[in-house]
Amino acid sequence: MNSNRLRSLPHLLLALFLTFAGAHKVAAQGASSSAEVKKEGVTPGATAGATAATAVAPPAAPGGGDAAAIAAGDALFKANCAQCHAVNEQVVGPALGGITKRRPISWIIPWIKNSSKVVASGDAYAVELYNKFNKQQMPSFALSDKEITSIVAWVTSQEGAPGAIAKGGPTDGNAAATDGKTDAGGAEAGAGKYVDILLIVLVVVLIVLVVTLVIIGNLMKDVLRGRKDLDGRDIEILEQRFDWGKLYRSPVMRGIVGTVFALVLLYEGVQSVMAVGLTQGYQPTQPIAFSHKLHAGEHQINCAYCHTSVYKSKSANIPSANICMNCHSQIKTESPEIKKIYRAIERKQPIQWVRIHNLPDLAYFNHSQHTQVGGLQCQTCHGPIQNMEVVYQYSALTMGWCINCHREMPLNTKDNKYYDNLVKLHDTKNAGAPFTVSSNGGTECSKCHY
Ligand code: HEC
Ligand code: HEC
Numbered sequence: 436m437n438s439n440r441l442r443s444l445p446h447l448l449l450a451l452f453l454t455f456a457g458a459h460k461v462a463a464q465g466a467s468s469s470a471e472v473k474k475e476g477v478t479p480g481a482t483a484g485a486t487a488a489t490a491v492a493p494p495a496a497p498g499g500g501d502a503a504a505i506a507a508g509d510a511l512f513k514a515n516c517a518q519c520h521a522v523n524e525q526v527v528g529p530a531l532g533g534i535t536k537r538r539p540i541s542w543i544i545p546w547i548k549n550s551s552k553v554v555a556s557g558d559a560y561a562v563e564l565y566n567k568f569n570k571q572q573m574p575s576f577a578l579s580d581k582e583i584t585s586i587v588a589w590v591t592s593q594e595g596a597p598g599a600i601a602k603g604g605p606t607d608g609n610a611a612a613t614d615g616k617t618d619a620g621g622a623e624a625g626a627g628k629y630v631d632i633l634l635i636v637l638v639v640v641l642i643v644l645v646v647t648l649v650i651i652g653n654l655m656k657d658v659l660r661g662r663k664d665l666d667g668r669d670i671e672i673l674e675q676r677f678d679w680g681k682l683y684r685s686p687v688m689r690g691i692v693g694t695v696f697a698l699v700l701l702y703e704g705v706q707s708v709m710a711v712g713l714t715q716g717y718q719p720t721q722p723i724a725f726s727h728k729l730h731a732g733e734h735q736i737n738c739a740y741c742h743t744s745v746y747k748s749k750s751a752n753i754p755s756a757n758i759c760m761n762c763h764s765q766i767k768t769e770s771p772e773i774k775k776i777y778r779a780i781e782r783k784q785p786i787q788w789v790r791i792h793n794l795p796d797l798a799y800f801n802h803s804q805h806t807q808v809g810g811l812q813c814q815t816c817h818g819p820i821q822n823m824e825v826v827y828q829y830s831a832l833t834m835g836w837c838i839n840c841h842r843e844m845p846l847n848t849k850d851n852k853y854y855d856n857l858v859k860l861h862d863t864k865n866a867g868a869p870f871t872v873s874s875n876g877g878t879e880c881s882k883c884h885y
């Protein structure tokens with residue numbers, strides 16, 4: 436009877452361990468998603484969240500303050516919207532911060548589902564916005580109302596200034612909004628903190644339990660040792676010690692350790708093979724400390740002023756030193772960095788810029804096709820260049836990256852007679868589906884491979 440109780444001790448420990456491991460996994464997921472935000476660097480929400488955390492009055496959490504909805508909105512935003520939108524700054528589309536104050540949710544939902552329909556309906560706000568953004572069409576999204584509400588809830592939680600969702604929206608009106616889980620730093624951070632506290636409490640409880648159990652175990656052993664009526668088997672169990680050597684020799688244990696080791700090796704191997712030739716994030720130091728943030732951002736010099744051929748030809752050129760001299764024959768002439776430009780000109784040698792973006796020769800990519808014909812903004816592919824002190828490769832530049840966009844991006848066919856018959860044919864065959872680049876053959880191998 437007593438021996439049974441002693442044996443159940445490891446089971447109890449195992450159960451505790453599993454609870455602990457489960458909680459840890461949840462926390463790790465939270466941590467990795469916030470690490471992603473940091474890594475992306477261009478997500479202003481990361482800093483906005485931090486400043487909001489120091490704000491005095493916590494705003495009522497939007498969408499009923501449901502931390503799960505906000506986390507879902509975060510993921511949906513990253514997957515669908517982040518390439519064109521940020522919360523507090525304009526990327527390709529407008530900054531989405533404050534959207535619930537500009538537009539009611541009853542406008543936002545149909546807009547995201549099919550913005551061109553809203554524009555076509557003659558909605559004054561939509562038409563003005565569309566024209567302001569050079570008639571660039573936002574793609575349609577097959578998202579549910581709930582998914583869109585959660586994206587909006589996430590956006591609202593990331594806004595620099597506190598604000599609540601517009602009244603009358605289809606929020607679930609959950610009064611739990613004010614509970615302690617949602618602090619000013621956004622409900623996601625709140626949830627993360629909550630899990631952290633839970634974890635610490637669990638660890639403490641676990642330690643206390645282990646210590647208590649060891650003490651009880653020893654006490655019971657002492658009591659049992661004092662008894663005279665034990666037979667040989669009972670004594671054997673009582674004096675049993677944990678045998679590490681036996682565990683080490685056990686083939687089952689060796690099998691488990693070996694398998695885990697092999698799986699880790701395999702995973703690392705696959706990861707490094709997949710990364711061959713991938714240079715996303717590549718950010719070499721340039722010979723002159725030229726800043727896009729200063730030139731294209733603060734001084735708003737048009738991209739094409741320097742990259743003169745980007746709307747006209749296959750490649751976007753890097754400006755020659757002469758273009759720099761248009762200004763720097765007058766501006767900052769004493770700066771050591773600017774003197775490097777003079778030296779290059781005196782020596783009649785081009786500045787040795789380090790190339791960042793570079794597709795392999797087997798692929799054909801044409802800038803004018805995308806910027807002039809397709810009407811895409813540079814930032815769609817190159818990210819927020821106007822904020823980069825030093826340029827880095829923002830997109831993966833893999834084949835999958837090209838193809839994904841071609842599958843989703845609607846072709847700009849408006850007022851283009853060339854496409855009229857094609858669009859008609861497409862619409863009769865698959866009514867409703869947008870006429871994308873791939874509907875026009877943009878995923879055929881020969882379009883991109885010589
Ligand atoms: C390919 C780029 C692109 C993607 C992806 C994209 N948008 Fe947009 N969005 C735009 C552009 C451009 C506009 C400006 C209006 C126009 O030109 O049609 C816009 C406008 C908006 C507006 C109106 C903003 C205002 O200030 O009134 C909202 C809301 C919006 N987008 C939400 C979203 C959401 C949510 C997603 C993701 C599900 C998304 N967008 C994905 C490009 C994009
Ligand atoms: C005043 C001139 C100037 C302006 C304006 C300018 N650039 Fe540049 N750009 C350069 C120079 C010089 C380089 C090469 C050095 C470097 O990478 O920083 C460069 C490099 C780049 C690269 C990386 C090229 C590579 O090696 O792969 C990209 C992408 C780019 N610019 C995009 C833009 C975009 C987008 C804009 C507008 C928002 C812009 N540039 C505005 C001068 C300019």
Ligand code: HEC
Nearest residue numbers: 723724725734736754758759761762766767770771772773
């Ligand atoms: C249209 C005008 C214009 C052109 C073209 C231009 N710049 Fe500039 N550049 C500026 C202005 C304005 C400043 C800021 C000066 C200041 O801070 O007082 C600046 C600042 C700089 C600085 C910082 C200097 C320092 O020491 O603070 C560097 C480096 C620089 N430019 C390099 C270049 C290079 C390289 C090119 C050519 C690829 C170039 N610029 C083309 C206008 C221009």
Ligand code: HEC
Nearest residue numbers: 738742745750751752792793794800805806811812813816
């Ligand atoms: C559809 C995506 C896309 C758009 C939009 C785009 N680029 Fe690029 N850009 C690329 C790719 C891909 C490369 C690499 C090309 C290569 O290696 O052949 C590149 C390369 C560059 C380079 C390096 C020189 C070169 O041509 O290889 C510069 C500079 C540049 N882009 C500037 C711009 C500017 C400025 C704009 C906006 C006017 C712009 N890009 C718009 C995808 C794009």
Ligand code: HEC
Nearest residue numbers: 799800804808809815837840844847872875876877882883
């Ligand atoms: C952000 C979206 C986007 C990305 C990323 C993109 N493209 Fe495109 N691409 C377009 C659009 C939009 C068009 C259609 C332009 C038009 O003709 O109106 C297009 C057209 C093309 C065409 C002409 C297709 C035809 O039917 O004639 C080629 C070739 C092409 N892209 C190659 C590439 C390659 C190679 C890459 C990757 C290095 C790439 N694209 C990445 C949006 C994209």
Ligand code: HEC
Nearest residue numbers: 712794795798832833834837838841877878879880882883
């Ligand atoms: C929209 C443009 C586009 C289309 C369409 C396309 N590719 Fe590619 N492909 C690329 C680009 C860009 C690369 C280079 C990617 C890289 O360096 O990772 C590439 C690389 C490749 C590679 C070399 C892979 C490597 O790692 O070196 C092969 C093989 C290939 N493509 C086959 C195909 C086949 C087969 C098709 C038709 C089913 C096709 N591609 C259609 C853009 C395209």
